[in-house]
């Protein structure tokens with residue numbers, strides 16, 4: 001695996017549910033094609049030239065040394081650190097990334113700082129060691145479908161969905177806090193699926209984040225996309241409220257200017273959406 005060095009690592013993020021974050025890898029082997037916002041930004045700012053370069057990640061080899069310098073100055077300002085917004089901390093096929101992520105989490109925890117993580121990979125069993133890793137950490141997976149064919153097309157090199165869910169459930173069963181990011185959730189003209197089936201698969205988590213798909217022209221080609229996202233948000237909220245699960249609906253997912261004719265009729269409306277989709281596609 002290629003390596004680079006950086007001068008700084010910890011920074012305050014403007015991302016909606018973030019505080020401080022660390023991106024200790026440049027690029028991401030999962031190669032998502034939703035598209036990946038981190039890839040788009042890296043390309044726009046000239047940090048990488050192509051998709052091929054993006055999916056050959058480079059490790060920031062001096063990450064731990066930088067943390068040793070930054071933590072004494074920053075630790076009183078930090079509520080929590082998120083790994084990561086522009087790469088995946090448990091990238092499939094890159095044990096070097098997993099090992100460095102574990103070392104970083106350990107170091108942050110030993111400084112009294114909580115860590116939240118999000119992955120499309122597999123959580124390692126090391127995290128079950130409560131002597132090395134804080135019980136206050138929150139471990140998340142991204143999950144927008146259960147269809148492995150969809151996964152092959154949109155997140156081709158990430159872990160299989162069932163393995164991803166199983167590794168998260170293992171952490172949950174050990175009493176650790178878990179969450180799921182159902183984002184970027186696709187419209188029915190991209191994949192026809194029932195959100196409630198996905199929710200049932202992850203009903204064990206402590207928190208669910210739901211958000212629409214952005215930067216993909218297929219979303220707007222679906223005429224009822226605003227109503228669809230309002231409907232899905234309602235499904236998520238009701239699902240969570242019935243089960244005492246925390247939830248966060250990301251900005252821009254619920255829109256006021258779409259008629260919300262479907263509210264209160266969730267049991268019947270999924271079929272209605274599928275019929276609309278078929279008409280829209282024709």
Ligand code: SF4
Pocket residue numbers: 028029030031032036037038039085086087088120155
């Ligand atoms: S896992 Fe995240 S960072 Fe990696 S390619 Fe997919 S969306 Fe981008």
